Amino acid sequence: MLNSYSTEDKVLLAVDCIIFGFDEGGLKILLIKRDFEPERGKWSLMGGFLKKEEVLDDAAIRVLNTYTGFNDIYMEQLYTYSEIDRDPVERTISVAYYALINVENHNAELIQNYHAKWFSVSEVPKLIFDHDKMLAHAIRRLRYRTSMRPVGFELLPEKFKMSQLLKLYESILDKEIDKRNFISKINSLDILIKLDEKDMTSSRKGSYLYTFDKEKYDAKLLNNFAVNF
Amino acid sequence: MLNSYSTEDKVLLAVDCIIFGFDEGGLKILLIKRDFEPERGKWSLMGGFLKKEEVLDDAAIRVLNTYTGFNDIYMEQLYTYSEIDRDPVERTISVAYYALINVENHNAELIQNYHAKWFSVSEVPKLIFDHDKMLAHAIRRLRYRTSMRPVGFELLPEKFKMSQLLKLYESILDKEIDKRNFISKINSLDILIKLDEKDMTSSRKGSYLYTFDKEKYDAKLLNNFAVNF
DNA sequence: TTAATTAGTGTGGTATTTACACTAAAAATG
DNA sequence: CATTTTTAGTGTAAATACCACACTAATTAA
Incomplete structure (x- = not known):
């Protein structure tokens, strides 16, 4: 079994990371301002090249860590982009990854010390290449x-108000959702635990906090089942 | 804007094609017996390397054509595989594509003259690498x-019996479906045209033939909507 | 004490889904 | 010619899921 592939073309393979977060302002995405050529000074996804002895999943993790310091973020592969001139410097194929993370757990200082910045998805600037x-x-x-299965565990803080979860869904789906129907639907899924604790910051009355019941939540994710709001 | 990427590693990029078909025997997949190293004589998906001046979608079409002579097959990108030793010869990343095609339209002679052969998905032999x-x-x-949207247009002959469509769904989902519920659901989608013609080959009574109403079918595909059987 | 704010809760109508079984037609057989 | 065999074709009722919709409770601020 010899090296019989020697005449084939080789190409540069990159990964690009799309990181979603959520806070009071709604759905966010993490971008960097490039301090290197090409397209220095423009906004871009966090990207880097695959190394010879590295799998794509690891490359995505490494790239994200380089720009943000984040560790242990699970990213899912999205799609592979191969337009001939997508990168003007040299033919580069790029594999995009995405993840949902909790903004609060990945604090702002960290991001300041690196190069990344959160943008509202509704206010994303023009990005480079095909980003x-x-x-x-x-x-x-x-x-x-x-719309197919519950999300939220990754995007919300450990403890959250029902209204935050509602707002998360409204941000992602970009539409209003009836509060009562939402609550009864979520409750019927049986993935939340209602705590005795109340959050008093935003209202006179205070609102109960919830956490996800991790086990039940994961079980729901597995039998991929539909949720329609 | 210079070539600033010169120190980065380059890799081989391949595409592999997963072609589904359907006939009386159920759901099928197209494989080739390799007549080249490595793994000569073993069964494999149809694969080949990306060329420098080619996009992935085109590479997948070219590879499929090489092994089968098929033209104009629309393939959808599935996933990109990058395990270090997935190809024992040399580090190769592979982008998998898949398509649904109509077995009858892509006749057996063609396949004989090339290298490919249909297998029932339930009887697929051990394949090479990570195939x-x-x-x-x-x-x-x-x-x-x-389970999310109608399929069938790509897999069935121009004219087909309701029982064939039912069998197609049962083959794909690998479960029994109630005939009456299936028919009323399909009818409610309003994507079939019932012909005056009957097929007399398999029954005494004969069964009506149908075709897809291409326009309505495509419209349904666009507003990706759920169908549960 | 009054006003203002957010939390929290329930019902009824409609549409969708599921479970379920018999008759009709034609040909093949004896 | 009567009987058997095979597949096609059809409907209903019960259960569940979905959707639209509005008021009260609690608390604090003025």
Whole structure:
């Protein structure tokens, strides 16, 4: 079994990371301002090249860590982009990954010390190369996924108010959802635990906090089942 | 804007094609017996390397054409596989594509003259490299897709019996479906045209033939909506 | 004490899904 | 010619899921 592939073309393979977060302001995405050529000074997804002895999943993790310091973020592969001139410097194929993370757990200082910044998805600037296309694709996937199965565990803090969860769904799906129907639907899924604790910051009355019941939540994810709001 | 990427590693990029078909025997997949190293004589998906001046979608079409002579097959990208030793000869990343096609339209002679052969998905032999994994992944995707939106147009002959369509769904989802509920659901989708013609080959009574109403069918595909059997 | 704000809760109508079994037509057989 | 065999074709009722919709409770601020 020899090296019989020697005449084949080799190409550069990159990964690009699309990181979604959520806070009071709604759905966010993490971008960097490039301090290197090409396209220095423009906004971009976090990207880097695959190394010879590395699998794509690891490359995505490494790239994300380089720009943000984040560790242990599970990313899912989205799509592989191969337009001939997508990178003006040299033919590069790029594999996009995306993840949902909790903004609070990945604090702002960290991001300041690195190069990344959160943007509202509704206010994303023009991005380099085909990154706009990647982002649009990722949002479509996130919406689709959200309408099919519960999300939220990854995006919300440990303890959260029902109204935050509602707002998360409204942000992702970009539409209003009836509060009562939402609550009864979520409750019927049986994936939340209602705590005795109340959050008093935003209202006179205070609102109960919830956490996800991790086991039940994961079980629901497995038998991929539909949730329609 | 210079070539600033010169120190980065380059890799071989391949495409592999997973082609589904359907006939009386159920759901089928197209494989080749390799007549070249490595793994000569073993069964495998149809694969080939990406060329420098080619996009992935085109590479997949070219590869499929090489092994089968088929033209104009629309393939959808599935996933990109990058395990370090997935190809024992040299580090190769592979982008898998899949398609659904109509077996009858792509006749057996053609396949004989080339290298490919149809296998029942339930009787697929051991495949080389990580092709088993790719196939399993493709089947999962096909099932998921089928439970979300109508399939069939690509897999059935121009004119078909309701019982064939039912069998197609049963083959893909690998479960029994109630005939009456299936028919009323399909009818409610309003994507079939009932012909005056009957097929007399398999029954005394004969059964009506149908065709897909291409326009309505495509419209349904666009607003990706759920169908549960 | 009054006003303002957010939390929290329930019902009824409609549409969808599921479970379920018999008759009709034609040909093949004896 | 009567009987058997095979597949096609059809409907209903019960259960569940979905959707639209509005008021009260609690608390604090003014």
